[in-house]
Amino acid sequence: MAERLSAETRKSALAELPGWSETPGREAIGRTFTFRDFNEAFGFMSRAALVAEKSDHHPEWKNVYKTVDVVLATHDAGGVTRLDIDLAKAMNAIARQLGVT
Numbered sequence: 001m002a003e004r005l006s007a008e009t010r011k012s013a014l015a016e017l018p019g020w021s022e023t024p025g026r027e028a029i030g031r032t033f034t035f036r037d038f039n040e041a042f043g044f045m046s047r048a049a050l051v052a053e054k055s056d057h058h059p060e061w062k063n064v065y066k067t068v069d070v071v072l073a074t075h076d077a078g079g080v081t082r083l084d085i086d087l088a089k090a091m092n093a094i095a096r097q098l099g100v101t
């Protein structure tokens, strides 16, 4: 089972994750992605969903038109683990391919 990261490790991991920040009021990280339109937002979600399924690690996310709000935490560990950092990195890579840095 993935180990919960300390506040210090979480903060240094966030420094490598453009656009991501701590979620106020809970041990989690979050980012809002804004795409060109709904089609690209949903395309992002489709691709990220495949990565999540493959890693058995799933996001908490909400899509409104061209925005996707994402919160990542490892429920089993009660905080942020490497799994969340890796999924955030993968999401940033997918977004970059869609022109969103």
Ligand SMILES: C[C@H](O)[C@H](O)[C@H]1CNC2=NC(N)=NC(=O)C2=N1
Pocket (backbone or CB within 6 Å): 056, 057, 058, 059, 072, 073, 074, 075, 076, 077
């Ligand atoms: C049994 C299965 O491995 C677990 O329920 C997985 C599924 N996806 C998950 N996703 C997230 N974000 N946290 C978890 O603890 C988690 N656990």
